[in-house]
Amino acid sequence: MKKDLICISCPIGCRLTVEGENPEKISVSGNRCPRGEIYGREEALAPSRMVTATVAIESEKLARLPVKTDRPIGREHIPSLLNQLYALELVPPVYCGDIILDDFAESGVRILATRTIEA
Amino acid sequence: MMKRYDVVVIGAGVSGAAIARRLSAYRLSIALLEKEIDVSFGVSKANSGVIHGGFHHSPDLLKSRLEIQGNLMYDKLQRELHFPFRRCGILVAAFSTEEMRIVQELYNRGVANGAIGIELCNGDRMHMLEPKLNSDVMGGLFAPGGGIVEPYRLVFSLVESAVLNGVDLHTNFDVAGVEKSGKTGSEDREYVLHGSDGQSIRGRWVINAAGLFADRISGLFGAEDFRIHPRKGEEFLLDREASAHTGRVIFPVPNPVSKGMLVIPTVEGTTMIGPTALETDDKEDLATSSENFEKVFYSARRLIPSVSERDIITSFAGLRPSLEDGDFYIARSEKAERFVQVAGIQSPGLTAAPAIAEYVKDLLKQGGLELTEDPDYQGEIPAVPRFRSMSLHEQDAAVKADPAYGNIICRCENVSEAEVVAAIRRGHTSLDGIKFYTRAGMGRCQGGFCSYKILQILRRETGLPWEKITKRGRKSWIVRERISPAKTS
């Protein structure tokens, strides 16, 4: 397996080439610094992303409550997470930092409110 | 039951609106039909807004006569209808002795037409009248009776006045079919007009003021066969801070086919430059092109050197409904009974509109329609005070009387919620309708900040869901749907 990636550890954006399947034997080239190697390995083996989205809320002031994952989740889980979030409808009050979904798909990832909406 | 009207006016542009309003002074039942979601959304919307000075056209044309008459009617009309109008005067700028010869002809024409106060000017006089003129201008013509108007606001107020006096306005009524009932020549002879969506109304008299589509309407009624040639004009709008804003309307010396591209100081303080004049086959072709940009700016800068493309807010195109011979065609049909043609109303149609209405009223009278004055007729409509044109003291009073005047919706043009609500309550329920009525969204941010506020007020006032609100009717929806699951995978 060979993957071409752009390193996002800093603005330079090195073009990385990552080769190999076995986590032990993955090689990263094209990086100008050690951070590039770490990024390349992680991105090739288990790419994960922070997800931010909104959830419907019954409020006069606002139609949507913004939310985020408390840590990056695997890219493959994103569509089902979004679907689950879009099906929710919350009632105020909700406070910034409240847990909206706990342990999404048994991954340990929590979804947190990122805005306070008073009752 | 299908409603029956004494007069049905097809087309709520400036001609149709002026006619409907004029006839509303009599005891008549009148319907005004418009195929778009709002009035003035055809030819009249993208008009330059110039009230002409009566010197461009030869005295033997009908339109010259109506231009002069119409021009004179504007002051009274404005007092009654409160639309933005300013008799700022028109200058025609000449750059050579050859051009001065044409200016001399225009002057002679103006005198023959009876234009009031026009004068031939030397260079000094021209620069005194408009200090921003190119210093190469060597002379020209001054027509003090010329001016500018916000064309859609004129139409809105004409229609408002008509409706106030009992005219039924039917928007989204696109006349697709016509039936005749009753015997030819008999009193009970009537037309049944079918809309493309299935609605129908009846009328004894029909006025064809359908603008670009007057030829199609004439065909539906079995009346005269003619063809409307759309001629496209592109215009550019400059910011109200632009240094090119002149005190008067500035024309170049005209050529045989066109009056040329102008610099127009709009009543609302922006500056408009254009229009181009391009024949097109497509009556819905409102696209702008990149080639014309150069042309318009070159031409405008020649007149007023401080015109700058850095000041552009937006550009747009309009179509003029012209006939082969270039004159207006206003007459009772010789083929269809009680059918009046008001076709080929291109420039100076806006100027002439009040006179066209008078002329059509006389045609109806000659054709046997009984005109009895309605004692309840009110010439004046209530004014909607505009936040931006009030003094601080007036603003204070307005906000006290109606707190909605304190909620500024459009920050570029200082339009308050009260004005937006007034627009909606007068039937302007699309984003463009509200924009043209209030100016919200017409300023430098072009609706970037106020659109969602207007959408919310529209929802509150009309009960329409988000996805049913449009920019200007039909399929010009703004948002498609609410965010929902299952569409995201």
Place this chain on the structure above:
Amino acid sequence: MKHTEFDAVVIGGGASGLSAAAEMSRGGASVAVVEREETLGGILNQCIHNGFGLHQYNEELTGPEYAERCIRDLDGLSVKVFTGMTVTLMETEEGTQLLYGFSRESGMVRFRCRAIVLAMGCRERNRGNLGTPGTRPSGIFTAGLAQRLVNIDGMVPGRECVIVGSGDIGLIMARRMTWIGARVRGVIEIQPYPAGITRNIVQCLRDFDIPLYLSHSITRIYGKDRISGVDVAPVRNAGGEASGAFHIPCDTLLLSVGLVPENEISRKAGVRLHPETGGPVVDARYMTSVTGIFACGNVLHVHDLVDYASEEARHCGQAVLDYLSGVSAGEQLRVGAGRNVKYVVPGRFALTGKNRFYLRSMITGTGARLCVRLGGIEVLRRKLPYVQPSEMISFDLAADEDAISSRFTTGGDETDLEVSLEIPEKEGA
């Protein structure tokens, strides 16, 4: 009309306005914030993605979280907040400022104050500014308006989308549109390089296989009622109707083509504007050309990080406190943009204390050096790992540095301090 009096009135309740207000209130000034929306926080409220606050709070926050922190910073302070209020006019009257605001709730309010802080932010360039020919259908949004409709109102603007401009807002919206079920058919960028940061190119475009067309522009817009498509062409010397042009059908077009500081009321009050930034010209203490009127944040110049805007606003707040307590600004040197620098803010250097400057590069690449010269003599030189126009650069310069205090010069129309970016001659490899 209601009359009210404060030491300072801040126009705008976004990150900058709130930071400036908190700073001034902590310093003992009586402060009001006037915000035209119903809620504080400004545009941050619709920027629901993360990436904010790394400099200010050492953690990665979303826009609403950052806004909430700014709002909570006012807790315990006596800042008076007027929401839903638009300022329509500012006047100067014998050293005091008059300011007129309107709202549904409070009606017309006249504020009398000694200092005004402009913090109104910026607006987006739009289709009119682009001048793209074609029709005028619905479905053309500035990226920020679309972001508002999606993130606050919960609407899907359309399902087939093209984005013009690869600035960060455009890129963020590419991901957002995809995540609400729309398909983004391409991002069109007129420059040969992306305008946004690499992380957004990777996580907002590459993650979804969204094509990025560099050195391309849209040349025509189609659609009678709703937009139906755009023509895209590679940029050539003129126009772009060269070979390689293609058509993309779409029902939505988002424009992310730059921001303009919103200075209409500033201009009306006589505030002089800078031709490069579009914001007021300010001196070392963020005072505009009108005595008593200050400016900070995006209304001064467009920032790429809210963290910098907050920081600048606090400096501004401090400077207003000095002004209010009658501390003289002292001697100031002029500061100008030299080679490869688009602009430097502020435009003056105070000969007391520390000065912080913000500048924008006109060049892209590694190994550039920041050079500050005073009357031609270098007084600061710093190596920068990487520069590009989309990343603002900041640096500090203290007045008591030997090189400066020994070369004390004032006045004159000449630029006294010149800030430039230099690419060194090739030094070996």
